[in-house]
Amino acid sequence: MISLDALLSRDVRAGARLLRWIDDGNAEARGLLKQLYPHTGKGTIIGITGNPGAGKSTLTDQLIHRYRKQGKSVAVVAVDPSSPFSGGALLGDRIRMQEHAVDDDVFIRSFATRGHLGGLTNTTTDVVHALDAMGWQIILIETVGVGQDEVEVQRLAHTTVVTMAPGLGDEIQAIKAGILEIADIFAVNKSDREGADRTVSELQMMLDIGYVSPAEQAHHGGSILLRDQRQERVCPQGWVPHIVKTIATTGDGVDELMTALAEHTQAFQNACQDESFGRARQRQEFLDVFRRALFERGWSYLMHEDHLNQILDQLLDGSADPYTLAEEAVKTLYRL
Amino acid sequence: MTEQRKIRVLIAKPGLDGHDRGAKIVARSLRDAGMEVIYTGLHQTPEMIVSAAIQEDVDAIGMSIMSGAHNVLMPVVVEGLAEKNAQDIAVFGGGIIPEDDIPDLKEKGIKAVFTPGTPTADIITWIKENISPK
Ligand SMILES: Nc1nc2c(ncn2[C@@H]2O[C@H](COP(=O)(O)OP(=O)(O)OP(=O)(O)O)[C@@H](O)[C@H]2O)c(=O)[nH]1
Ligand SMILES: [Mg+2]
Numbered sequence: 001m002i003s004l005d006a007l008l009s010r011d012v013r014a015g016a017r018l019l020r021w022i023d024d025g026n027a028e029a030r031g032l033l034k035q036l037y038p039h040t041g042k043g044t045i046i047g048i049t050g051n052p053g054a055g056k057s058t059l060t061d062q063l064i065h066r067y068r069k070q071g072k073s074v075a076v077v078a079v080d081p082s083s084p085f086s087g088g089a090l091l092g093d094r095i096r097m098q099e100h101a102v103d104d105d106v107f108i109r110s111f112a113t114r115g116h117l118g119g120l121t122n123t124t125t126d127v128v129h130a131l132d133a134m135g136w137q138i139i140l141i142e143t144v145g146v147g148q149d150e151v152e153v154q155r156l157a158h159t160t161v162v163t164m165a166p167g168l169g170d171e172i173q174a175i176k177a178g179i180l181e182i183a184d185i186f187a188v189n190k191s192d193r194e195g196a197d198r199t200v201s202e203l204q205m206m207l208d209i210g211y212v213s214p215a216e217q218a219h220h221g222g223s224i225l226l227r228d229q230r231q232e233r234v235c236p237q238g239w240v241p242h243i244v245k246t247i248a249t250t251g252d253g254v255d256e257l258m259t260a261l262a263e264h265t266q267a268f269q270n271a272c273q274d275e276s277f278g279r280a281r282q283r284q285e286f287l288d289v290f291r292r293a294l295f296e297r298g299w300s301y302l303m304h305e306d307h308l309n310q311i312l313d314q315l316l317d318g319s320a321d322p323y324t325l326a327e328e329a330v331k332t333l334y335r336l
Numbered sequence: 337m338t339e340q341r342k343i344r345v346l347i348a349k350p351g352l353d354g355h356d357r358g359a360k361i362v363a364r365s366l367r368d369a370g371m372e373v374i375y376t377g378l379h380q381t382p383e384m385i386v387s388a389a390i391q392e393d394v395d396a397i398g399m400s401i402m403s404g405a406h407n408v409l410m411p412v413v414v415e416g417l418a419e420k421n422a423q424d425i426a427v428f429g430g431g432i433i434p435e436d437d438i439p440d441l442k443e444k445g446i447k448a449v450f451t452p453g454t455p456t457a458d459i460i461t462w463i464k465e466n467i468s469p470k
Contacts (some may be wrong), residue, residue, distance in 0.1 A: 016392070019393065024469070086369065089367060098379075101387055110392060112372050202375075
C-alpha cells in the first residue's frame, strides 16, 4: 500500500515504490496515477537527449548543481537501454551525479527501456507525471537518441536539450535522426575538444536551411502554433533553437545553458497563456495516453488464452492472411 | 497493464580503495543474467549507498570491499537501511574478507558473503534463490 498523502508530501520511499510499480506494470499504479493527476502541472520538465557518451549525465549533474543553488528541488529520470539479449541492464548514469547522492532535495532514478509492450510504448510519461505531482520542481529526463519509444518523452518535455559532441559526425546524424526538429536548445558539449566551432557553424547552417521562421509561417498563413511535422511537438511560436557551447566536466558554458533554459521556459509559459497552445499540448498528451491504452488492451488480448498462437497457426498453415487476422482480432477485441 | 517484474540490484564500491574491477565484473554478470543493475562507481559512503538504494527501490545491495573496512562499512549500511525503514532491501558483500569475519557479518544482517574466487554464477544463483522482485 502506498498512501496518496505520503506521495504528495514527497516521501522518498513511497515515491520510489510507486515508480517501481509503474515500471513493472503493476495494476495498482494506474489508480494512484489517476489520483495524482490533478496535482500535476507545476514542475518544469526538461529532456536531455543525445548520442551515447555525448556527456548527458555530466551535464545533468551540472544542471542539478545550479538548480539547487536556486533553491529548487530536482528529480532526475535517467533512461538507459536494456540488453536485447538478456533483458537485463547496466545503469550507470548515477556515477556522474555522485555529489548529490545525499541531498534530500535531489532524487535520481535509473530506468531500463525494457521494451515495454514490444517496444511500442514506455512508462516514462507516467513516471514524469508522478514526480511532477509529488512536487519536484525541476524534472530532468536523460535519454539516448530518438528511438520510437523516446519520441513520446520529448513531446512531454517543456524543453528539449540535444547534447552533441564535436568530431563524432553528430551533426549529420542529427538531420537523419530528425533531431533538428526536436531540439529547443543544442548543447555542443566537449567544446574543449577540437572541432567544436565547426560543429556550431554546421548546426547553425542546418538550422538556417531547415528552419521555417515564425515570420515565414505567418506569411504562408500558418497557424499561430509552430508545429513541426515529424515529431508533432507543440512548441512556442517564435522560438529559434539556441546553440550553446559547454564543457560539462568543468562547467564552462553551463551558465549560458541555464540562461537558454530560462528563456525557453519563459517562452513556453507565455505560449501557455494562449488557449489554443494549451489545447494542442493537451491533445498531444491525451493521444499518447490513449495510444498506450489501446496498445495495452490489444496486447493483453493477444497474449491471453493463446490468441496469438491460434493466429500463428492459421498463418503457418496458410489458411489466412495477416491483414484479415489483425482486423478480426481488433473487431473481437472492441466488439465492433 | 502487463506485469513485468525484474530484480534490481545496486552494486556499490564503498571505501577508499580504487579497485572496481571485481565490482564491474559482477555488475555485468548480473545484467547478463537478466537483472537491472545500478552501478554507482567508486568511493561511496554508507550514507550514499543507502540513499541510492532507496531512490532506486532496489531489491538488494551488493558491496565490494577490498580495503579491509568490511567489518565497519557493511553493518553501517544495514543499520542505515533499518533507520530509513528499508530493511526489506537485502545486503550482500564480496571482496577480500577473511573467513573468520563472516559469521559476525551475518549476525549483523549481511545476508551473504562471497570471497575472492567465487564464480559469478554462484552469486547469480544465490540472488535468484533468495531475492524476489518486489
Ligand atoms: N573532454 C570532455 N569530456 C567530457 C565532457 N563532458 C563529459 N565528458 C566525458 O565523457 C564521458 C561520457 O560522459 P557522460 O556524461 O557519461 O555521457 P552520457 O551522454 O551520459 O553517456 P551515456 O549515458 O552512456 O549515453 C565521461 O568520461 C565524461 O567525463 C566535456 O565537456 N569534455
Ligand atoms: Mg549518461
